[in-house]
Amino acid sequence: GAVVSQHPSWVICKSGTSVKIECRSLDFQATTMFWYRQFPKQSLMLMATSNEGSKATYEQGVEKDKFLINHASLTLSTLTVTSAHPEDSSFYICSASIDSNQPQHFGDGTRLSIL
Amino acid sequence: DQQVKQNSPSLSVQEGRISILNCDYTNSMFDYFLWYKKYPAEGPTFLISISSIKDKNEDGRFTVFLNKSAKHLSLHIVPSQPGDSAVYFCAASFTASKLTFGTGTRLQVTL
Numbered sequence: 001g002a003v004v005s006q007h008p009s010w011v012i013c014k015s016g017t018s019v020k021i022e023c024r025s026l027d028f029q030a031t032t033m034f035w036y037r038q039f040p041k042q043s044l045m046l047m048a049t050s051n052e053g054s055k056a057t058y059e060q061g062v063e064k065d066k067f068l069i070n071h072a073s074l075t076l077s078t079l080t081v082t083s084a085h086p087e088d089s090s091f092y093i094c095s096a097s098i099d100s101n102q103p104q105h106f107g108d109g110t111r112l113s114i115l
Numbered sequence: 116d117q118q119v120k121q122n123s124p125s126l127s128v129q130e131g132r133i134s135i136l137n138c139d140y141t142n143s144m145f146d147y148f149l150w151y152k153k154y155p156a157e158g159p160t161f162l163i164s165i166s167s168i169k170d171k172n173e174d175g176r177f178t179v180f181l182n183k184s185a186k187h188l189s190l191h192i193v194p195s196q197p198g199d200s201a202v203y204f205c206a207a208s209f210t211a212s213k214l215t216f217g218t219g220t221r222l223q224v225t226l
Contacts, residue, residue: 043204108156111156
């Protein structure tokens with residue numbers, strides 16, 4: 001149980017393109033999902049907390065207008081990187097938990113490469 | 116400010132022996148700690164967790180120890196197996212949801 005699916009797993013696109021990443025909890029409902037970013041050889045950094053039916057909570061330094069988060073249902077959250085540039089190239093990972101007292105389970109991540 | 120630190124970027128252990136991965140934290144408000152295992156190009160997989168009200172939690176070959184006074188936790192894997200080779204992240208939380216991750220330790224289990 002507690003499977004989180006993330007799609008796509010790899011994206012290569014031109015600078016200026018907007019890219020949407022989907023995160024789905026397959027066998028449970030997730031009121032809250034989380035979006036992380038990982039640069040090579042660095043830790044996972046929390047970008048934002050996605051709440052179903054309300055606005056996402058962004059971490060300090062993360063641009064809300066750059067990284068649009070939509071938590072449309074209890075099983076789906078999307079992250080849209082708007083007008084992506086090469087510095088946005090990174091590994092983006094989502095997670096979800098059944099409730100706040102349970103561990104977060106992670107998707108397999110999306111490797112985003114902006115040319 | 117790195118609130119969760121894993122000072123050893125890599126560790127090599129012989130198959131069958133004990134692997135000990137260490138993690139230190141600075142925020143005394145953290146009350147829940149987790150270990151995740153990560154393979155390249157995959158998301159982290161949850162291994163084991165511990166609440167701050169305990170000092171030890173065991174699950175099969177994996178045991179996590181928490182020393183609150185030292186703000187230190189460790190993950191013991193015994194016996195180590197080649198399939199354990201991966202990057203291990205410790206994570207901490209004080210809101211029961213938002214996680215702060217360490218920088219990871221790459222474990223290599225050799226034959």
